[in-house]
Amino acid sequence: MPADFRQEFIRFAVAEKVLCFGEFQTKAGRTSPYFFNAGLFNHGTALKQLAQFYAKAILASGVGFDMLFGPAYKGIPLVAAISIALDEWGRDVPFAFNRKEAKDHGEGGSVIGAPLAGRVLIVDDVISAGTSVRESVETIRQAGTTPCGVAIALDRMEKGTGELSATQEVRQTYGMPVITIATLDDLIGYLAADRALEPRLEAVQRYRDRYGVADV
Numbered sequence: 001m002p003a004d005f006r007q008e009f010i011r012f013a014v015a016e017k018v019l020c021f022g023e024f025q026t027k028a029g030r031t032s033p034y035f036f037n038a039g040l041f042n043h044g045t046a047l048k049q050l051a052q053f054y055a056k057a058i059l060a061s062g063v064g065f066d067m068l069f070g071p072a073y074k075g076i077p078l079v080a081a082i083s084i085a086l087d088e089w090g091r092d093v094p095f096a097f098n099r100k101e102a103k104d105h106g107e108g109g110s111v112i113g114a115p116l117a118g119r120v121l122i123v124d125d126v127i128s129a130g131t132s133v134r135e136s137v138e139t140i141r142q143a144g145t146t147p148c149g150v151a152i153a154l155d156r157m158e159k160g161t162g163e164l165s166a167t168q169e170v171r172q173t174y175g176m177p178v179i180t181i182a183t184l185d186d187l188i189g190y191l192a193a194d195r196a197l198e199p200r201l202e203a204v205q206r207y208r209d210r211y212g213v214a215d216v
Contacts, residue, residue, distance in 0.1 A: 005056045005057070010186055013036065018037055018040045019036050021033060022034075027129075030158075047077060051078070053181045055082055061149075063179060068083060072100050079096070082151075098110050099111075121147075121151060128166060137174055150178045154181065157212050157213055164213065167180070188204055
């Protein structure tokens, strides 16, 4: 499994303008020097590449899982694409996703796709407040199955309301791993490798020093 996929992912996200630099207001009211919007992976080639990065990160993590679950809405195309990417690595993995509201006709229920079974890996773009993870865990447990981890694209590695980051809170609350394609530290490494990006590096490093967590 290639070890350098994290830097490759940052380069890819920048090229797709999914990862941008400037001044952006976060939900926490902070002024961030960068912004990551996975919704901009919105064409076939980009989604295919994104799914391949997820597959590499998931397989490199060594986390055991039997199927994928994607919370609505961003998780829906992700689990479908990632299951295809995993198949290319020799893993034929079923997937499911949820509706925002349960359907009372047709197939009914709130979960679409393969029946929830075994160890279920949740897939999302990022973890912010953790609401999506909490709802996914509840859905999976109500089906009598086990949530075994969460896979996300980018870990911002910054404090939430307390001293922990959103990913640390998920690990602590649910006792399960969070798999990331890349982290804020990977972004800093990418910026440090290109002298032309030095002004961006300084701004991101200051933000990391002020709001970042001590350890992931």
